[in-house]
Amino acid sequence: MTYLANDQRYGTMKYNRTGRSGLKLPAISLGLWHNFGSIDPYENGRAIARRAFDLGITHFDLANNYGPTPGSAEENFGRLLAGDFKPYRDELVISTKAGYYMWEGPYGEWGSRKYLVSSLDQSLKRMGLDYVDIFYHHRPDPDTPLEETMMALDHIVRSGKALYVGISNYRAEQAAEAIRILKELGTPLLIHQPRYSMFDRWVEDALLDVLEENGVGSIAFSPLEQGLLTNKYLGGIPQDSRAAGASVFLNEGSITPERIAKVRKLNDLAQERGQSLAQMALAWVLRGGRVTSVLIGASKVSQIDDNVATVNNLDFSEAELKRIEEILRG
Template identity: 75%
Template sequence: MTYKAEQDRYDKMTYNRSGRSGLRLPAISLGLWHNFGGINVLENQRAMARRAFDLGITHFDLANNYGPPPGSAEENFGTLLKQDLAPYRDELIISTKAGYYMWPGPYGEWGSKKNLVASLNQSLKRMGLDYVDIFYHHRPDPNTPLEETMSALDLIVRQGKALYVGLSNYSAEQTREASRILKSLGTPCLIHQPKYNMIDRWVENGLLDVLDEEGIGSIAFSPLHAGILTDRYLNGIAADSRAAGPSVFLNENAITEDVIAKVRQLDELADSRGQKLSQMALAWVLRGGRVTSALIGASKVSQIEDAVGALAVPDFTGEELALIDAIIKG
């Protein structure tokens, strides 16, 4: 059946301006990591992508190595674009990244101009695109001059292969210097993608201030702290959970009794607000307007629907925010 997007899709979403740019991003964006790879079911991916767009999620976030296996998320998204979303290309924000290991040899990772240009060319081919909307350097490279990496991002925009550029996992000072270089080249940094959630708050130690000063937007990845800030672990570690599996990003050692006790208290607060814990965690990341978008992962349609539902509850009170801080600090 030919896909036709819901006509009221833009009435269901909040759109926030990214820094001082002209671009607005949905408050909830969809990351195509882990559940959009070659080992996953394409029809489930199709259902999630369609539902996300029907709910006003216009931003789909990828990277060269997303899968598994690496590259397969971009290939699958290219299939979904061709079969479903191609008529809506001008309504989509598609991002990808390079910087982590992708292919063997000296040019398959980090931040050289060789790696970034070659990687994006591969990504465009996998997705069947002429350009992406945002291209990120995925992590800082300690051995490549920042001037070379930023000049590569500038070159990519001038080649018409990306409309905007961004950074991910850069520290506050690295971001400040990268922004200075990009501005001098005439291609300002649009956005920074850091990890941020109620438990991991490193961005509050200077990065958010730099983004405000430089006029750079932000999109928070892992806003649910790899699933810890959901109802998944309220009763301990389930056999089919990510923490019980082989994931290198979360294991059962991260789910201590102390963590579960805090999650239960947060869950009680969320319930009093008429939300699921996952919804409260997303709303918390977006509070106050300093974060442009919260980047979610999903394995089923209902998780995307829940995430968008986080936008429907009123803002936090001062007492609620203080309680969250007290719970986390223990």
């Protein structure tokens, strides 16, 4: 059955300008890090992506190694593009990345020009695209000169394989230097993708200031701390959760009694605001307009509906913000 997008899809989503660029991103974007790989049911991922677009999520974020298996998220998204989203390509912002390990040998990871250009060529083939909207360097490379990496990003834009470029996981000083180099090359840095949540606030030390001063946007990944900032763990660790599995980012050791106590207090505040804890956590990252968009993951369609409803209440009173700070410090 032919997919027809909801004709009211732009009615409720909020769109934010990305830094000083002309590109707007939805406040809520969908990341395909988990649940879209070869080990996952394709029809479930398809239903999630379609529902996201029907609710105004125009930005889909991938990387070369997303799966598992590596590359399979891009392959599945390519199927989705060919089967459902092809008529809507110009309404979509599609991003991918390279930087982590992808193939054997000395050219299969990090930040050399050889790796970045080859990886994007492979990503475009997997997705059946001529170009992506945003191409990211996924992590800083301690050995490759930053000039080489940024020149590769500049080359990729000039070759027509990406409209914009971004960086991810760069610290403030590294980001400032990347911004400077790209500006001199004539391909301004569009966006930075850092990890940011109520429990992981390193970006507040200096990075957000650097981005704001230079007109660079930001999109936060793991804003729900891999599910910890939801109601999932209020009653213990579910057997089907990431914490019960082999996740390197969230495990049973991350879910301490002290953290759960804070989560319960935050959940109480969210209920007072008429929100789920996840909605409040996403709204908190977006507070004040310093973050352009938040990346959510989803394993079922209902999570898309819940997360998108965040845009109905993005404002916090000073008393609420103070209470959140007290909870997090406690």
